Structure formats: C-alpha cells, structure tokens
Amino acid sequence: MDHLKSLIREVPDFPKPGINFFDITTLLKDQAGYRDVIDGLRETVAAVPCDVILGIEARGFMFAPTVAYAMGKGFVPVRKPGKLPHKTTQVQYALEYGHDTLEIHTDAVAPGQRVLIVDDVLATGGTAGAVAQLVEKLGGTVAGFAFVIELDFLNGRKKLDGYDVWSLLRY
C-alpha cells in the first residue's frame, strides 16, 4: 500500500502556516491508485459486520460511497449545516485548524444498526469522534473507522479509544 504515498501530494502551509496538507486529488485522478485505495479499504473492512457505510463531507465523499458500492452496502452522508433537507441531528467539533458543526438526517441510522465510518484523513480525531457521537445519538453502533491516511504524530487514534480503527497509509 505504501506505493500510494507517492501519489499523495504534500502541500506545506495549507490552509494556514504550519499545516502540512495531504492532497488526495493527485491520488484520485490516478486510475490504478484510486482503484487500489478503494480495494485496500474494502479488503481491510471485509470481515467487519456492518449495515451501512457513513461518509463525511467533503473529502470523505470521495471514498466512502465507492467503498459502500464495492461492499454492496448503503451509504449515509454526514454534511455541513444547512445542506440536509429533512430533520437533522447536529454535533459541534474541533478541527486541526478551526471549529465546525456536522449534521446527519435523524432517520439516517436506525437504532441497533452497525455503522462503518470511512474518511480520508485521521488527523486529531476531532471529526471522527464527533461523528461517532452522532451515530450513537441515533442509537447506532460504530462498527469501526477506516481511513486512507493516518497522521500518527497527531494521536487521533487516542481520541477514538475503544473503537476499531484501520488506516491504509500512516505518516
């Protein structure tokens, strides 16, 4: 899997000084690279019992729905405020750079459903932890988290203590 690292562009000081941004657009446009990353995620979680795959706006939408399709599962979006048209449940969270709010349709996860969360980057773990809260508020169970990239030095995994966490590429 580490060959995929050469397809990820690192952009220093984006979106603000001191942040080394992992740009996955260079991976997405590579035919073999995108296929390998989706196959890698699918194989990583193949044995994990789950009912639905959840993805987080915006970069999570570049991976999670494709993984859902590959696994023959449904897809649930978590979006920024004001985008989902029906009744929503919200959570506030801290980012590596700033703060934000996320929403899910209140009826998107049924009580007792097992939800596998797929995202691009595990940085501080703030986003992932917040999304776990959303799932649990609705009575769902987090089946685990699968990330393309994990930034070990930010210790995001610690914030997700008690959950299963998988990542394809670690930095």
Ligand code: AMP
């Ligand atoms: P965090 O809540 O800190 O784990 O950050 C989660 C989200 O922020 C990830 O899903 C990424 O989309 C984005 N993100 C945070 N840090 C970076 C980074 N250094 N490079 C690229 N994306 C990042």
